[in-house]
Amino acid sequence: xxxxxxxxxxxxxxxxxxxxxxxxxxxxxxxxxxxxxxxxxxxxxxxxxxxxxxxxxxxxxxxxxxxxxxxxxxxxxxxxxxxxxxxxxxxxxxxxxxxxxxxxxxxxxxxxxxxxxxxxxxxxxxxxxxxxxxxxxxxxxxxxxxxxxxxxxxxxxxxxxxxxxxxxxxxxxxxxxxxxxxxxxxxxxxxxxxxxxxxxxxxxxxxxxxxxx
Amino acid sequence: xxxxxxxxxxxxxxxxxxxxxxxxxxxxxxxxxxxxxxxxxxxxxxxxxxxxxxxxxxxxxxxxxxxxxxxxxxxxxxxxxxxxxxxxxxxxxxxxxxxxxxxxxxxxxxxxxxxxxxxxxxxxxxxxxxxxxxxxxxxxxxxxxxxxxxxxxxxxxxxxxxxxxxxxxxxxxxxxxxxxxxxxxxxxxxxxxxxxxxxxxxxxxxxxxxxxx
Numbered sequence: 001x002x003x004x005x006x007x008x009x010x011x012x013x014x015x016x017x018x019x020x021x022x023x024x025x026x027x028x029x030x031x032x033x034x035x036x037x038x039x040x041x042x043x044x045x046x047x048x049x050x051x052x053x054x055x056x057x058x059x060x061x062x063x064x065x066x067x068x069x070x071x072x073x074x075x076x077x078x079x080x081x082x083x084x085x086x087x088x089x090x091x092x093x094x095x096x097x098x099x100x101x102x103x104x105x106x107x108x109x110x111x112x113x114x115x116x117x118x119x120x121x122x123x124x125x126x127x128x129x130x131x132x133x134x135x136x137x138x139x140x141x142x143x144x145x146x147x148x149x150x151x152x153x154x155x156x157x158x159x160x161x162x163x164x165x166x167x168x169x170x171x172x173x174x175x176x177x178x179x180x181x182x183x184x185x186x187x188x189x190x191x192x193x194x195x196x197x198x199x200x201x202x203x204x205x206x207x208x209x210x211x212x213x
Numbered sequence: 214x215x216x217x218x219x220x221x222x223x224x225x226x227x228x229x230x231x232x233x234x235x236x237x238x239x240x241x242x243x244x245x246x247x248x249x250x251x252x253x254x255x256x257x258x259x260x261x262x263x264x265x266x267x268x269x270x271x272x273x274x275x276x277x278x279x280x281x282x283x284x285x286x287x288x289x290x291x292x293x294x295x296x297x298x299x300x301x302x303x304x305x306x307x308x309x310x311x312x313x314x315x316x317x318x319x320x321x322x323x324x325x326x327x328x329x330x331x332x333x334x335x336x337x338x339x340x341x342x343x344x345x346x347x348x349x350x351x352x353x354x355x356x357x358x359x360x361x362x363x364x365x366x367x368x369x370x371x372x373x374x375x376x377x378x379x380x381x382x383x384x385x386x387x388x389x390x391x392x393x394x395x396x397x398x399x400x401x402x403x404x405x406x407x408x409x410x411x412x413x414x415x416x417x418x419x420x421x422x423x424x425x426x
Contacts, residue, residue: 049294052293057293077261092305
């Protein structure tokens with residue numbers, strides 16, 4: 001729903017369009033992006049969609065620090081190996097769980113049935129387990145080596161989605177629990193700034209849940 | 214299941230591991246690729262997975278012709294916009310239809326139920342319609358401009374999958390019907406060489422279907 005980009009001088013580019021307001025389905029937005037999808041950038045008239053393609057382009061244009069997206073071929077390949085894997089390997093399953101548990105009830109006024117939720121939860125757990133053991137848990141501090149890259153940023157932001165559906169990945173996966181605060185710390189205060197609305201929603205849900213106890 | 218790469222001098226790299234034989238789940242293969250997935254390359258000891266990450270790497274290493282994968286930043290961004298979109302936009306839905314209609318009955322000995330098939334078919338039709346109208350059908354001969362790129366090659370290979378499940382995308386989508394032969398022609402004879410086994414299976418299924426008439 002948003003794209004968080006930290007540039008060389010740690011200025012922040014946050015492209016956010018209220019997905020809840022369905023702004024991206026409007027006629028004006030369709031003129032900019034025929035796919036009616038966020039995120040999208042307009043870089044001096046060059047309009048580009050797809051978050052990973054945008055990250056690559058901004059890296060080539062030197063908007064993103066080389067330390068976050070290496071230009072050395074093999075190191076870059078390691079980062080991109082994750083960026084390509086995460087579409088179906090991680091993002092799809094976190095997003096679908098979020099949609100079935102959090103969004104569908106808002107849109108339809110009905111809670112999704114338990115069997116459907118459990119199917120999506122099972123697939124998300126497998127994806128999170130792959131991430132926890134096969135990408136993390138290899139003895140390095142971050143996904144690719146000892147310093148953070150865009151791979152960590154993309155992964156961390158994806159894991160925020162299930163939190164909005166009441167599921168905390170850190171409570172179930174030890175490598176995620178150890179890695180996540182390092183990513184948040186590295187990108188402080190921008191990471192938290194970008195998640196203000198998300199965290200407000202989560203806090204509100206927590207209070208509502210507690211008041212029912 | 215395979216990766217087709219055409220290099221500058223039109224030599225062909227075809228990495229194919231019999232998915233049907235489940236070779237990629239073997240212990241030896243897991244040593245090469247912890248994700249137990251194909252395709253994977255071993256480039257002088259550098260092991261890399263994920264087809265799109267492999268294409269990018271081989272492009273940087275000048276194994277793939279620049280005409281197929283531009284190094285000009287904006288043109289490259291247009292190619293990558295498609296490569297990133299297709300994961301969930303196209304590949305997921307073509308692969309799932311193939312799996313439910315063709316693979317699951319082979320693996321389980323049972324035909325998938327009609328309601329499940331129709332759900333996957335509906336999602337595949339929407340994906341193919343997006344591809345037909347939003348990526349093709351913009352007045353250019355290929356996805357990005359008047360000459361083929363790796364985007365066309367990736368898309369064309371994905372569309373072969375539903376054919377194995379008895380669905381011919383060209384019979385339903387006019388822009389796909391006009392574009393597909395141009396891709397096959399451009400990459401002849403390698404494209405057909407890479408699809409020999411697939412076409413043999415499709416022909417065998419056609420004969421079996423006709424003999425039942």
